Amino acid sequence: MNSDLACLVAATHEENFAWALGCCRRDRREAEDVLQAVYLKVLDGRARFDGRSSLKTWLFAVIRRTAAQHRRLAWLGRLRFIPLTTTPDAASAAPGADATVEVAERREQLAQALDRLSRRQREVLLLVFYHEHTVEEAAGVLGIGVGSARTHYERGKARLRLLLGEAS
Amino acid sequence: MKEHDEDLEKRFAELRAWDRRAIPSFEALVGRPRRTSRAPLLAVAALVIAVAAVVLLPRLRGVRSEAVGIAEWQSPTASLLVVPGSDLLRTVPSISESLIHLEEQ
Numbered sequence: 001m002n003s004d005l006a007c008l009v010a011a012t013h014e015e016n017f018a019w020a021l022g023c024c025r026r027d028r029r030e031a032e033d034v035l036q037a038v039y040l041k042v043l044d045g046r047a048r049f050d051g052r053s054s055l056k057t058w059l060f061a062v063i064r065r066t067a068a069q070h071r072r073l074a075w076l077g078r079l080r081f082i083p084l085t086t087t088p089d090a091a092s093a094a095p096g097a098d099a100t101v102e103v104a105e106r107r108e109q110l111a112q113a114l115d116r117l118s119r120r121q122r123e124v125l126l127l128v129f130y131h132e133h134t135v136e137e138a139a140g141v142l143g144i145g146v147g148s149a150r151t152h153y154e155r156g157k158a159r160l161r162l163l164l165g166e167a168s
Numbered sequence: 169m170k171e172h173d174e175d176l177e178k179r180f181a182e183l184r185a186w187d188r189r190a191i192p193s194f195e196a197l198v199g200r201p202r203r204t205s206r207a208p209l210l211a212v213a214a215l216v217i218a219v220a221a222v223v224l225l226p227r228l229r230g231v232r233s234e235a236v237g238i239a240e241w242q243s244p245t246a247s248l249l250v251v252p253g254s255d256l257l258r259t260v261p262s263i264s265e266s267l268i269h270l271e272e273q
Contacts (some may be wrong), residue, residue, distance in 0.1 A: 010194040017191045018184065032192060032203075039198050073209075107186055110179045129173070129180035157176065164179070 006043055012056055015131060019060050022126040023067035026111055030074075034067045041066070053140050060131075060141040064123070113163035121156030124149055 009016070016038070020031040038059070041047040047062050049055060114122050120142070127138035139149035 013194040013197075014188060014191055018187050021187055029203075032197060036197050036200065036202065039194070040202075043198070103182055106179060107182050110183055125176075126180075129176055130184055157173065160176065 005049070008055055009039060009042055009059065012059065015056070016059060016063060019126070019131060020063050020067065022123070022130065023064050024070070025115060030067075030070065034063065034070050037070070038063050038066045054137075057137060057140045060127070061143065064141065109164055109167040113160055113167060116163055117156055117159055118152075120144075120152045121159065124152040125156045125160060128153060 017031065017035055020035040020038070021028065024030040024034055038047070041062065042049075042059070049058050052058075053061075114125070117125070123142055124135070124138050127133040127141055128135060133141070135149050135153050136146050138153070139146045142149065144152075
């Protein structure tokens with residue numbers, strides 16, 4: 001195991017988990033499985049950092065790809081009538097855990113609105129607003145052109161505002 | 169680019185703060201046993217085998233029956249070759265054999 005790489009990856013663990021959560025449509029259990037698979041890939045050397053982007057950008061791209069693979073396997077699982085391993089978000093399911101109900105409602109509205117966006121729009125908005133990437137960095141993570149990322153960003157924002165307006 | 173997006177920024181910040189309340193540690197995540205099963209892959213393998221069987225078995229059966237047909241083929245005029253006394257023609261006596269046979273007797 002490359003301990004230097006492990007330290008670097010561990011340093012961004014919170015961010016990685018949050019991004020995995022976004023890629024797994026806020027399913028915590030699935031996000032944990034995806035992130036574990038990513039870490040093992042990275043630490044075993046099956047996923048190699050080539051230095052063409054920042055470590056964080058590369059890691060986010062690996063998380064995104066692994067989540068997509070996981071989704072496909074989950075689809076096959078459904079094909080075999082295996083119950084999905086999804087469980088409700090334990091934290092968000094806890095009633096009354098929030099300081100204010102209003103904040104909880106706003107958060108839930110945002111999560112639901114994000115879920116209704118296209119995957120690209122959701123990913124770009126999460127990267128920009130949640131992870132505070134620039135649109136250029138988001139394009140790097142998603143492996144798309146900057147112009148395309150900008151289009152998803154603008155359209156996603158407009159649609160998100162519309163959905164949030166409908167909800168409130 | 170985000171000058172006029174304070175409303176969205178605020179909402180995302182709330183979501184981020186909530187998400188970070190209960191994150192499993194890096195060590196716990198790496199060290200725990202893997203939950204992902206190989207069941208879906210096995211399902212695909214089983215599906216491929218089933219499809220291959222459905223597609224290939226009739227073909228193999230066809231090839232086999234063709235081979236058996238060739239091996240068992242008989243000419244329709246084969247019966248014309250059977251004539252009275254044909255046994256004598258099939259069993260040509262050997263001189264040495266008949267001598268031995270006589271000596272034994």
